[in-house]
Amino acid sequence: MPATRLDGKQIALEIRGEVARDVQQYVAAGHAPPKLAAVLVGEDPASQVYVRNKERACAKAGIASRLDRMPATTTPDELLERIDSLNQDESVNGILVQLPLPAAPAGQPALDERTVLDAVDPIKDVDAFSPINVGLLMQGRPRFLPCTPHGIVQMLHRSKIETAGKHVVVVGRSEIVGKPMAMMLAQKDGSCGPETANATVTLAHSRTGNLAEVCRSADILIAAVGRPEMIRGDMIRPGAVVVDVGINRVGDRLVGDVAFAEAEQVAAAITPVPGGVGPLTIAMLLHNTLLAAKLQAGDCSIG
Ligand SMILES: NC(=O)c1ccc[n+]([C@@H]2O[C@H](COP(=O)([O-])OP(=O)(O)OC[C@H]3O[C@@H](n4cnc5c(N)ncnc54)[C@H](OP(=O)(O)O)[C@@H]3O)[C@@H](O)[C@H]2O)c1
Structure with missing residues (x-):
C-alpha cells in the first residue's frame, strides 16, 4: 500500500489560521x-x-x-x-x-x-539564527524556534506521529535545518513543540560511513541535503516516516531529496515536494513574528 502523504499545505493553513486569530486578539487588546x-x-x-x-x-x-x-x-x-x-x-x-x-x-x-x-x-530574530537563540534552543529553553525544523515538528505532532523513543535519522547538518532539527527532536521534554521530543537522533552528513545502512535504521528519516532524489527506496525501512526537506529544481520540475515514487512504496508516511515541508516554513515565520511582537510588548516571557 502506498504511503500516506503528509499534507504540509493543509497543516500550514491550519497554523496560519491559528496565527491570524491570535493576531486579531492581540490587536483587539490595543x-x-x-x-x-x-x-x-x-x-x-x-x-x-x-x-x-x-x-x-x-x-x-x-x-x-x-x-x-x-x-x-x-x-x-x-x-x-x-x-x-x-x-x-x-x-x-x-x-x-x-x-x-x-x-x-x-x-x-x-x-x-x-x-x-x-x-x-x-529579540527580533524571527529566523532564530542568532547565537543567542541557537544557544537557548541548545539549552532546551528556546525563544524562537527556526522555522523549517519547527514546521516539521508541528507536522509530526499534528499528524499524530510520535517521536519519543524513536530513532530519527537527519541527513544534512546545516545551521538552518539539520542541526536545529536534530537538537529539537533530542530535547528531553516538550520545550520545542508539544510532545515532540525524546527521540534518539543520528545526524548524518557527507562524511557519514554507509549512509544507506544508517538511513535504513531510521523510524523517521528526515532528508535536508539539497541533492535531487539521492535517498532511494532501498535506503528506507519498510513502515518508516519520511520527511523530505529538499527543494531542487530539475529542468522545470521541483523535486525533493527523496526519490518519491520509490519511497512511497516502502514508507508508511511521506511528505511530497512541493506541498510538504515548504508551506510550513512560512507558517512558522508568521508564528515567530507574532511571538516577537508579544515578547517586545511584554505579553509573554520565554527564555
Ligand atoms: N522546505 C523548506 O522550507 C526548506 C528550507 C531550507 C532548505 N530547504 C532545502 O533543503 C535542502 C537542504 O538545505 P540546507 O540549507 O539545509 O543545505 P546545506 O546548507 O547545503 O547543507 C547540506 C547538507 O547535506 C549534506 N550532504 C551533502 N551531500 C551529501 C551526501 N552525498 N550524503 C550525505 N549528506 C550530504 C552536507 O554535508 P556536509 O556538512 O558534510 O557538507 C550538509 O550538511 C535544500 O534543497 C534546500 O533548498 C528547504
Whole structure:
C-alpha cells in the first residue's frame, strides 16, 4: 500500500489560521499589528519569489510587513547600518535577511552571512539564527524556534506521529535545518513543540560511513541535503516516516531529496515536494513574528 502523504499545505493553513486569530486578539487588546521587515539584497529571482510569498502570507494573517530592497552593490557597512536602523525601529517586531546574500562586485568586500545575521537584534530574530537563540534552543529553553525544523515538528505532532523513543535519522547538518532539527527532536521534554521530543537522533552528513545502512535504521528519516532524489527506496525501512526537506529544481520540475515514487512504496508516511515541508516554513515565520511582537510588548516571557 502506498504511503500516506503528509499534507504540509493543509497543516500550514491550519497554523496560519491559528496565527491570524491570535493576531486579531492581540490587536483587539490595543496593540499595533505585528510587523515583519524583510531585507532583500540583490536580484536573485528565487529570493524575490520567497520574499513576495512571505509578504502575502503576512497580509493574510493581519501582520504588517515592509520590504527593504538593497542593490547587489550594497557594502557590508551599508547593510549593517540598515539592520541597525531596523533594530532601533520600535515599529518593527521581526527582521529577516533573505539568504543567500549576493557575491560582492569586484574590488568590494564580501557580505559575510554570519556577520550580517549576528547583527540582527536577538529579540527580533524571527529566523532564530542568532547565537543567542541557537544557544537557548541548545539549552532546551528556546525563544524562537527556526522555522523549517519547527514546521516539521508541528507536522509530526499534528499528524499524530510520535517521536519519543524513536530513532530519527537527519541527513544534512546545516545551521538552518539539520542541526536545529536534530537538537529539537533530542530535547528531553516538550520545550520545542508539544510532545515532540525524546527521540534518539543520528545526524548524518557527507562524511557519514554507509549512509544507506544508517538511513535504513531510521523510524523517521528526515532528508535536508539539497541533492535531487539521492535517498532511494532501498535506503528506507519498510513502515518508516519520511520527511523530505529538499527543494531542487530539475529542468522545470521541483523535486525533493527523496526519490518519491520509490519511497512511497516502502514508507508508511511521506511528505511530497512541493506541498510538504515548504508551506510550513512560512507558517512558522508568521508564528515567530507574532511571538516577537508579544515578547517586545511584554505579553509573554520565554527564555
Ligand atoms: N522546505 C523548506 O522550507 C526548506 C528550507 C531550507 C532548505 N530547504 C532545502 O533543503 C535542502 C537542504 O538545505 P540546507 O540549507 O539545509 O543545505 P546545506 O546548507 O547545503 O547543507 C547540506 C547538507 O547535506 C549534506 N550532504 C551533502 N551531500 C551529501 C551526501 N552525498 N550524503 C550525505 N549528506 C550530504 C552536507 O554535508 P556536509 O556538512 O558534510 O557538507 C550538509 O550538511 C535544500 O534543497 C534546500 O533548498 C528547504
